[in-house]
Amino acid sequence: MAIVDRLYIHFPFCRHLCNYCDFYKKVRVDSSETLGFHKYLENSVEPHNQLLNENGLTMTDMASVFIGGGTPSLWGKEGAEYLDDFFQKLNVKLRKDCEFTVEVNPGSWKEEDLMAWRKLGANRFSLGIQSFNQTFIKHLDRVHSLEDVVDTLKFFNERELNFSVDFMLGLPFSERDNRDVLEELKEVLKYNPNHFSLYILTTKENYVHHNHLPTEEWIEKEYMDVSNFLKQHGYLHYEVSNFAKPGFESTHNLAYWESDSVAAFGPSATGFLSSSRTRYKWRPARAEFEIEILTEKEFKLEQLYMKFRTNRGLNFDDFFSEAERPIIKNLTAEWQKTGLLESVGDGLYRLTSKGYLSMDGLLNQIFARTKSL
Ligand SMILES: C[S@@+](CC[C@H](N)C(=O)[O-])C[C@H]1O[C@@H](n2cnc3c(N)ncnc32)[C@H](O)[C@@H]1O
Ligand code: SF4
DSSP states (O other), rough: OEEEEEEEEEOOSSSOOOOOOSSOEEEEOOOOHHHHHHHHHHHHHHHHHHHHTTTTEEEEEEEEEEEEESOGGGGGGHHHHHHHHHHHTTTTEEEEEEEEEEOOTTTTOOOOHHHHHHHHHHHHHEEEEEEESHHHHHHHTTTSHHHHHHHHHHHHHTOOOEEEEEEEESTTTTTTOOOHHHHHHHHTTTTSSEEEEEEOOOTTTTTTGGGGOOHHHHHHHHHHHHHHHHHHTTTEEEETEEEEEETOOOOHHHHHHHTTTBBBSSTEEEEEEEEEETTEESSSSSSOEEEEEEHHHHHHHHHHHHHTBBBBOGGGTTSSOGGGHHHHHHHHHHHHHTTTTEETTEEEEEEEEHHHHTHHHHHHHHHHHHOOO
16 A cells, blocks of 8 residues: 655644735634644544545655644644644654654744654754844734744754744835845854745735835845855755755655655645645635645646756656657756756756746746647
């Protein structure tokens, strides 16, 4: 029987909602809501087992677990204890080298909570800081202060914890107020994170600071400055939005980019079963999911998009017909000349940091000239 060894769990509560965030989450008013969430997870086990059975799959010892949200650090000690039980209900254990990530908000954690997660097996904490400047933290309406960020980073260092930092570019007022991202990053680097996720703020039309967003040029400059800076400091730019010290790349996230299977639980969480190209998305209100089965062509297209995101490189021959290969060859030669693409040997190509910025445009150039996908 084929196996699924990666697990995502979505904790859908926060202490307070940031003004830009589009994740599925709500403010937790009282503890009865956590009980409702636990019930939701319990009710998910049976339909999920059935889905796996129908697809000839079984969950085995986990290679990675990712607790995302919302704000999982708010789930706290109770969450760690609950999950210990939930893993048994799912009949899964953690592999000895399991990469186990918990997302942490700098204003929503307690020492005893993080220690309970450690005890359960968490060995990677992903801290949402977004900015190291109090003014920008305030513009985003975050629940914490810069002081809370510093306290959390100090705590991680004292306990020698392995952690990643979420950092955002393209923030409101950044161009007007001349935000200095490198100054901010210099401060963050003092705490020596093993990993950075670097997100460009995406917003909706009615975003409260819609009229104060920076220009494309400003954002591109921020992105290239940060990428160069982190590379100079020993981080690999291993995916469009991710940097790691060698050996600290997130294997869980790499599974998504490799279109591998990842089981998922929690309201609005999405799982994927690679062997049957099945995507399932949990409904928010009830422990039921909607299924989408990708056609072979859709799956291939998705694989191309995903592979283009990482520094592992891709072989265009896997995606295009014999007749189309000369067209691709011309395009890739052009992109190499302009520093957007590089060869990694064995027929594999990958985008450079500059190329990542133009990823969608480059893919569109391919699609305009080919028919395979
Ligand atoms: C679930 S949150 C991380 C944990 C915790 N909820 C927090 O915010 O501290 C995941 C990350 O997604 C990023 N993010 C959220 N909304 C975003 C948006 N609209 N555009 C870009 N990145 C966003 C932030 O960097 C955030 O840290
Ligand atoms: S704390 Fe995190 S999940 Fe919650 S609203 Fe803010 S960015 Fe979104």
